[in-house]
Amino acid sequence: MNATAPVLLYRIAAVAVLGFIVLPLAVIVWVSFFSNRILSFPPEGYTLDWYARAWSRAEFREGLLLSLQTALFASLASLAIGVPASYALARCKFPGRDVVTNILLAPMVVPGIVGGAAMYIFYIDVEIATEVQLAGSLPGLYAAHLLVALPWTIRLVTASLIGVDRSISEAAASLGAGPVTVFFRIILPVIKPALIASALFAFVASFIDLEKSLFLVGPGRTTLQIAIVSYLEWNLDSTIAAVATVQIAIIAALLLITNRYAQLNRAF
Amino acid sequence: MSEIVLSDVCKHYGEIAAVQSTSLTIGEGELVTFLGPSGCGKTTTLRMIGGFVDVTSGRILVGGRDVTRLPPARRNMGFVFQNYALFPHMTVAGNVAFGLEMRKIGKADIARRVTEALARVRLGHLADRLPKQLSGGQQQRVALARALVIEPTVLLLDEPLSNLDAKLRHEMKTEIRQLQKSLALTTIFVTHDQDEALSVSDRLVVMSAGRVEQIGTPREVFERPASAFVADFMGFSNLVPVRLDGQGRGHLRSGMAFAIDGARSATGEGLLALRAEHIALSRAPMAGSSNSAAATVESLTYRGSFVDYTVRLDDETRLQVRGEAQAPFAPGARAFVAWAPQAGTLVEARPA
Numbered sequence: 001m002n003a004t005a006p007v008l009l010y011r012i013a014a015v016a017v018l019g020f021i022v023l024p025l026a027v028i029v030w031v032s033f034f035s036n037r038i039l040s041f042p043p044e045g046y047t048l049d050w051y052a053r054a055w056s057r058a059e060f061r062e063g064l065l066l067s068l069q070t071a072l073f074a075s076l077a078s079l080a081i082g083v084p085a086s087y088a089l090a091r092c093k094f095p096g097r098d099v100v101t102n103i104l105l106a107p108m109v110v111p112g113i114v115g116g117a118a119m120y121i122f123y124i125d126v127e128i129a130t131e132v133q134l135a136g137s138l139p140g141l142y143a144a145h146l147l148v149a150l151p152w153t154i155r156l157v158t159a160s161l162i163g164v165d166r167s168i169s170e171a172a173a174s175l176g177a178g179p180v181t182v183f184f185r186i187i188l189p190v191i192k193p194a195l196i197a198s199a200l201f202a203f204v205a206s207f208i209d210l211e212k213s214l215f216l217v218g219p220g221r222t223t224l225q226i227a228i229v230s231y232l233e234w235n236l237d238s239t240i241a242a243v244a245t246v247q248i249a250i251i252a253a254l255l256l257i258t259n260r261y262a263q264l265n266r267a268f
Numbered sequence: 269m270s271e272i273v274l275s276d277v278c279k280h281y282g283e284i285a286a287v288q289s290t291s292l293t294i295g296e297g298e299l300v301t302f303l304g305p306s307g308c309g310k311t312t313t314l315r316m317i318g319g320f321v322d323v324t325s326g327r328i329l330v331g332g333r334d335v336t337r338l339p340p341a342r343r344n345m346g347f348v349f350q351n352y353a354l355f356p357h358m359t360v361a362g363n364v365a366f367g368l369e370m371r372k373i374g375k376a377d378i379a380r381r382v383t384e385a386l387a388r389v390r391l392g393h394l395a396d397r398l399p400k401q402l403s404g405g406q407q408q409r410v411a412l413a414r415a416l417v418i419e420p421t422v423l424l425l426d427e428p429l430s431n432l433d434a435k436l437r438h439e440m441k442t443e444i445r446q447l448q449k450s451l452a453l454t455t456i457f458v459t460h461d462q463d464e465a466l467s468v469s470d471r472l473v474v475m476s477a478g479r480v481e482q483i484g485t486p487r488e489v490f491e492r493p494a495s496a497f498v499a500d501f502m503g504f505s506n507l508v509p510v511r512l513d514g515q516g517r518g519h520l521r522s523g524m525a526f527a528i529d530g531a532r533s534a535t536g537e538g539l540l541a542l543r544a545e546h547i548a549l550s551r552a553p554m555a556g557s558s559n560s561a562a563a564t565v566e567s568l569t570y571r572g573s574f575v576d577y578t579v580r581l582d583d584e585t586r587l588q589v590r591g592e593a594q595a596p597f598a599p600g601a602r603a604f605v606a607w608a609p610q611a612g613t614l615v616e617a618r619p620a
């Protein structure tokens with residue numbers, strides 16, 4: 001095939017960008033098997049020791065567990081709150097709808113560090129006023145992560161609902177279905193791919209969060225991301241590469257499994 | 269009893285009247301078509317009857333029961349949507365069964381009635397398919413089966429044929445009419461297509477700008493339009509301003525006079541509606557024709573089996589005339605037009 005110069009350039013650019021996305025991930029996976037004592041090239045040999053070493057450290061084990069728990073909670077809770085909210089936003093006209101939409105999407109555009117600091121200060125103020133301790137508590141952490149996850153659910157589910165033809169709800173109504181039946185038997189099944197996708201993205205958004213957790217984890221607790229940052233402060237060996245590889249594997253597995261049950265590209 | 273009565277039904281969106289006070293009765297077992305251009309209020313009226321649009325004022329009665337404020341789910345009406353609105357996640361059988369499940373009917377009964385309903389639209393072999401695996405015509409028939417299986421008191425069809433190609437449209441039109449007749453189902457059919465309207469309906473309701481312009485049988489509406497709008501919409505391509513002299517004659521601007529059946533003693537200004545195909549075009553004056561005039565051919569459009577001409581009378585009045593495709597007139601040629609007194613129909617001049 002004879003490609004003209006612009007087409008050739010376009011292809012080179014496309015491959016370059018893809019490479020830029022994929023290469024760092026490939027390198028970190030590769031490095032995780034190096035036997036070098038500190039992170040360096042070239043590899044002196046290969047080993048699985050770094051994985052064993054990572055697993056042997058309590059902060060990574062407990063961090064992973066807490067991160068998974070928090071992400072699971074954030075994902076499910078943001079579905080429970082986000083789906084009804086999205087339904088109202090997509091289907092009903094009410095004064096201030098745009099304002100509500102923007103508030104719900106705001107956590108996505110507020111820098112994490114700002115949001116984290118704001119929540120911390122807010123929790124402290126609440127504690128002063130009511131003596132309920134939120135900062136450093138598990139519910140406090142969960143609530144913050146719900147905030148990280150919710151915009152994803154709102155955005156994906158609202159977009160999907162707007163795409164659902166109103167007339168299918170009307171058809172169901174004309175056949176005798178009340179509003180609740182229409183919601184559960186028609187709307188939810190039709191937007192299932194978006195529900196699964198938003199659960200996944202909410203999970204990932206929470207799982208990879210560092211900034212909010214930094215402010216809000218209590219003493220003696222750590223999330224995986226915090227554990228990684230703390231470790232990097234004093235060490236530079238392939239343990240971190242092993243932890244990163246495990247993370248990549250978890251998220252990739254989630255994506256693959258989800259894609260089997262719902263074609264994610266259809267959810268957008 | 270499933271007579272539909274609209275009494276002074278209005279729909280306003282803020283200041284805008286989508287449907288102005290409308291009263292009409294659709295008899296039991298009758299198929300009535302709401303016909304009009306887009307934005308005329310026909311679909312809004314249908315959706316008010318179906319319960320999807322709130323009525324601003326007025327009442328809707330079905331079989332004597334006031335349904336004006338009932339939610340759609342409690343009206344027991346079969347509604348077929350323009351885009352079919354099949355449930356994409358359910359099979360054909362699932363779609364048809366839905367309305368029966370809502371009625372808490374036993375499983376065995378549902379299965380039997382779904383089978384019957386699908387057989388009626390000749391889709392029994394596709395019961396396990398998903399809607400997206402069906403052609404447009406098949407989807408349309410599923411929508412019809414789904415609306416009919418609940419044994420609705422009335423059937424409401426919103427532009428049901430507009431998404432089908434010409435051949436299928438004709439088939440479905442016939443099929444819908446047969447089903448409707450065999451079930452003696454009171455039916456409202458909404459369309460913007462006069463051909464469709466003429467061939468399926470017992471009566472037409474022609475609407476424009478939220479108002480009913482005319483109610484009548486297809487023949488009445490087609491041959492005796494009640495207004496300039498209806499005449500234009502029903503294909504009267506000539507609306508000629510005339511002054512009536514009270515003796516059954518109309519005068520053009522030039523004073524040229526001709527007989528109009530039905531004009532009788534009417535006086536004042538009016539519009540003579542004439543179909544292009546009812547005006548004869550000839551090279552010599554036609555003997556014995558009362559309404560004849562000399563004209564010049566301005567332009568022509570070849571249409572296959574005929575030719576459409578624009579001709580100009582000597583007083584500048586322009587007429588659309590349909591002629592034979594053989595030996596057509598050339599632009600600029602002199603010719604004579606003629607029409608029978610009963611060919612034209614008078615309508616009121618449009619308000620300025």
